[in-house]
Amino acid sequence: KKKIAVMTSGGDSPGMNAVVRSVVRMAIYMGCDAFCVYEGYQGLVTGDIRKTEWNDVRGYLSEGGTLIGTARCMEFYERPGRRLAAKNMILNGIDALAICGGDGSLTGADKFRSEWPSLVDELVSMGELKEEQVAPYRHLNIVGLVGSIDNDLSGTDNTIGAASALSRICEMVDYIEATASSHQRAFVIEVMGRHCGYLALMAGVATGADFIFIPEKPRGDNWQQDMTKIVKKHRDLGKRKTIVIIAEGAKDINGNKISSQMVVDLLKDPNGLKLDTRATILGHVQRGGPAVAEDRILATLQGVEAVKTLLEATPESETCFIAITENKIVRKPLMAAVEATQQVAKAIEAQDFTKAMALRDTEFAE
Numbered sequence: 001k002k003k004i005a006v007m008t009s010g011g012d013s014p015g016m017n018a019v020v021r022s023v024v025r026m027a028i029y030m031g032c033d034a035f036c037v038y039e040g041y042q043g044l045v046t047g048d049i050r051k052t053e054w055n056d057v058r059g060y061l062s063e064g065g066t067l068i069g070t071a072r073c074m075e076f077y078e079r080p081g082r083r084l085a086a087k088n089m090i091l092n093g094i095d096a097l098a099i100c101g102g103d104g105s106l107t108g109a110d111k112f113r114s115e116w117p118s119l120v121d122e123l124v125s126m127g128e129l130k131e132e133q134v135a136p137y138r139h140l141n142i143v144g145l146v147g148s149i150d151n152d153l154s155g156t157d158n159t160i161g162a163a164s165a166l167s168r169i170c171e172m173v174d175y176i177e178a179t180a181s182s183h184q185r186a187f188v189i190e191v192m193g194r195h196c197g198y199l200a201l202m203a204g205v206a207t208g209a210d211f212i213f214i215p216e217k218p219r220g221d222n223w224q225q226d227m228t229k230i231v232k233k234h235r236d237l238g239k240r241k242t243i244v245i246i247a248e249g250a251k252d253i254n255g256n257k258i259s260s261q262m263v264v265d266l267l268k269d270p271n272g273l274k275l276d277t278r279a280t281i282l283g284h285v286q287r288g289g290p291a292v293a294e295d296r297i298l299a300t301l302q303g304v305e306a307v308k309t310l311l312e313a314t315p316e317s318e319t320c321f322i323a324i325t326e327n328k329i330v331r332k333p334l335m336a337a338v339e340a341t342q343q344v345a346k347a348i349e350a351q352d353f354t355k356a357m358a359l360r361d362t363e364f365a366e
């Protein structure tokens with residue numbers, strides 16, 4: 001029987017459990033044995049790989065975080081760690097792995113796959129495994145599923161967890177608005193997203209924020225005056241509250257970080273707006289809690305496609321990840337997407353925003 005393993009890696013995101021459930025059940029449905037690797041790459045290195053049955057993943061759809069754990073694994077960065085990982089997989093009879101994580105985790109997976117034949121050779125020459133043990137597992141097949149609240153990977157319209165985080169942010173802003181309105185206060189709300197402004201931008205649209213700061217549109221030298229003017233205009237129109245949403249990666253046009261505190265100070269300025277202002281850094285509430293329906297569905301459909309991809313993969317096929325493009329679940333080359341994502345970061349650094357946006361929207365051949 002073919003054996004397929006699933007693993008979650010990097011920061012947790014809502015919907016990862018739905019991925020695990022989907023991969024496990026689809027693998028079993030297709031006549032394979034399913035395994036879960038616990039604690040991300042750490043579990044590959046330590047051999048924490050457990051056979052998983054249909055009923056073991058019951059209830060996974062509605063749970064937040066990742067029930068099979070995730071970890072930062074320094075050993076996997078080194079070749080001996082990856083060799084150990086290969087050995088543990090072969091001992092379990094596994095040469096097909098679905099990994100749900102961000103671009104860093106998926107890049108690690110691609111490297112592992114390309115090194116696999118030489119790692120296996122080493123295991124034999126070192127006497128760790130016998131030729132007949134490794135013979136059926138000369139090639140590793142891998143598929144990526146993008147689990148991240150940041151929605152920062154090129155080549156896919158959405159990542160698993162972003163919809164839940166966005167929904168949580170909006171809920172939190174709604175709560176904050178009650179106090180803001182009651183006291184006529186201003187609130188500066190900092191949201192996650194690393195180098196990506198997706199969460200801040202969409203939350204701004206969904207909550208009707210007065211002003212937003214995102215890395216992709218760094219504010220010019222006059223941002224203080226620009227914001228003051230807009231906030232004042234809204235207040236003059238009778239608005240009792242002010243909501244400013246700032247992405248954690250926000251910068252000005254010179255590449256300097258714009259912090260929540262800087263925005264708070266500006267709103268409070270005794271010679272300016274004089275607003276009673278508070279800052280709320282939403283932090284990890286954005287990543288926690290159950291996944292919204294959209295993420296559960298995305299994770300489930302992509303899990304099914306991931307298993308099909310593994311079953312159809314050949315040693316020659318390119319490593320794929322599962323994307324969603326114009327509402328269709330599709331396979332795309334993993335490294336092309338990772339490279340485009342890195343180029344986006346570079347283009348933003350170089351302030352070439354047109355290029356950055358084009359790269360983020362890049363379409364890759366299926």
Ligand code: F6P
Pocket residue numbers: 011102148149150192193194248287
């Ligand atoms: O990538 C997901 C994310 O939540 C980012 O939005 C944030 O910058 C980062 O992870 C926080 O990482 P940690 O949980 O390790 O502090």
